[in-house]
Amino acid sequence: MILRRLLPLPAVALGAAVLIFLLPRLAGGDPVRAVLRSRVAEAEPDPAVAARVSAELGLDRPLPEQFLRWLSDVLTGDLGLSYATRTPVAPQLLSAIGVSALLTAVALALAAAVGIPAGVHAARRPGGVVDRLVGVASVLGVAVPEFILAPVLVLLLAVAVPLLPALGWGGPAHVVLPAITLAAFPAALAAQVTRAETADVLGRPHVVLARAKGLRDGVVLWRHGARLALTAVTSLSGLFFAGLLSGAVVVEVVFAVPGLGRLLHDAVVGQDLPVLQAGLLAVVVVAVVASLVADAVQLALDPVARTAARA
Incomplete structure (x- = not known):
């Protein structure tokens, strides 16, 4: 299955590269003006200076030539220089x-440590107190956006009870x-997901047979029920990782965390195309790698999926 997933990757990578190259340009704005405004505080840059900067950055070339040069540089590990700071993008x-x-x-570790046990215990007694509490908490967790x-x-x-720092990135706190x-x-x-999958697994014949043999509820719940239910969560973990890595813009801006989301935010605001393109490319690579790793872990956990993959 993993080999089959690897086969279309070159076409996917090429399509993603084309989109990453074109999207910032289709969004509008003039990167030359953005570069000049970041270097010289002028409302309207001099046309001669703008033309020189455009030639310096290669923005005066035809779009296909710009794409081929950019793709060639990326394949050799050269992500270019930031328009705003004139420093290499890669570091x-x-x-x-x-x-x-x-x-x-x-x-993700915190989410797994909280969400998986909560879902398993909620499935133990459907309709019980724990199930209702977990249901309410999970609805709030999905409904409340990060910016709130x-x-x-x-x-x-951080304010009412000053236990933790509100801004910055310097230590574990x-x-x-x-x-x-x-x-x-x-x-x-x-x-x-764990609650739904565990409740479904607990009703399957092999779990009923395990209970009939006299195995304790805890053993049946975790060894037979939760283990198979974890495959569904594992299949989502790759998407979670890629989504959180790229979608933490609000969180990193609010908490002043110098991560990828903050970098993408600043690149969009400053129209810094090399930084924006490199950041989007990193998101695509992380998404693909995380998805493949999640598939491999799912195969390790689920013998049925291994059998299907070999077929």
């Missing part, structure tokens, strides 16, 4: 990815609030 991107990857990993949850957490845990904000949605969704 900025690697630093931002490292910060976002750490934040995303902590958020983040300020609320800052007011509660700075990870807590952004990670909780990012973990709310995947934890709620993991609880819902």
